[in-house]
Amino acid sequence: MPDLVAELWSAEGLDSLSWLALASGVLALILSTGRSLGRRLKLPLWGIPEALLAGVLGLLIAPDGLLPLLPVHLMELWEGLPLVLLTLVFGSLMIGKPLPQWRGVWRPVGGQVSLALVLGFGQYVVAGLAVLLVLQPLLGFSPVMACLIEVAFEGGHGSAAAMGPSYAALGFEGGKDLGLAMATVGLLSSTLVGGLVVVLARQKGWLLSQTSPAPEDPGPSTAAAGPVTNQPLWAAWPVNLALVGVAVLIGSGLLQLLRLGTDAIGGGVAAVGASMPVFPLAIIGSLLVRWFLERQGLTHWASPAVQSEIGTLAADLLITSATACLNLALLGSNWLPLTVLAAAGLGWNLAIILLLAPKLLPADWFERAVIEFGQATGVAASGLLLLRMADPEDRSDALPAFSLKQLLLQPFLAGGVVTVVAPLAVVGWGLPAWTAFCLVVVLLAGGGGLLLAQLGRNSGASLPQP
Structure with missing residues (x-):
């Protein structure tokens, strides 16, 4: 069977465009199959992305899988x-x-930002200690392995896969596959362990719904939403794809400017720009496009539903292709360091949301903390799932606070500048x-958050309403 498959998929009869179309079509078919099976198995109810199941299906038919149907060159394109x-x-x-609206936002959202900084930089601290004390002296692993918890837990599959070439260039050849495996562990842990934490919160009486009455229904919203169009959803796709393309082009231009500046400085700064x-x-670029649309009164061009679907589809394709390309042999030979790092990262996240978050955050501390736990261990969708479990009636300010925090920190952590x-810096x-350095950031962020929390309690600050 493998010889027949290799003959059918031989590269001689296919040009580059044909291979690209074939790789895209097969990936779309696998994702569609995974989504269909995932819905039947009710995976979304457990916070497990259907794309992860699709990736496992791809892994089964990969060249090294149980049923090797896919050609090696197609997998190279997916990588x-x-x-x-x-x-x-x-x-x-x-x-x-x-x-x-930025005015008045910092104090009520400051605790959320502080918590996220402590979680993110603390993952570097516990990973650094694990590598320095155990993995490097006893097993001889690369010091770059200390980056895996943050890139996998905070950044997820996308960041782990995207950082693979940088790790390889620094001598950490298996970084991509180990990071993807860590991301999978984090994704599953965020839902399973997070669900147990929500159950514990109900037993302890930590939920806002157990300490405050339900809010009155304010009635239908009358907020202006810009011009309303009857344009069908399919017709909005070309415009919204073009807007995303403009955002990416702006990002590419900014990257070129950054590299010009870092090249002029030289040394280690130039290395950062090049990487x-x-x-x-x-x-x-996405923020600038949105700012332009709001300034020009053209927000109706951007469909929230289509933009969400573009991001979801891209993320699902990413998880599917990255999971299907996992190197199982490498993971099997590195189960011990993966276990050590995963336990360290999960233990840190749990300790922070259970011990520090009550002191950093206002009355709805658990709802705000559990959404951070889901995002900092798995993906943002896991955090939203846990929030729905803890706050089904939407009584807390957790979601707007989390959204504003994401806007402030997304360019830095979870695949941003710090991750790169x-x-x-390790090397x-x-x-x-x-x-x-990361320990200093954790102490400063934690101390600043505690100070803001005390000021907020004294002044009675609450999250500004939109």
């Missing part, structure tokens, strides 16, 4: 997709969302210095 798809996800992130991918800057710079500064 180049994560960076492109993640750029589309970031480029569509803000176009369909109204820009917030910087476009996706962290695509979100800036971290392995360069350039040394892992002890990078770990110490």
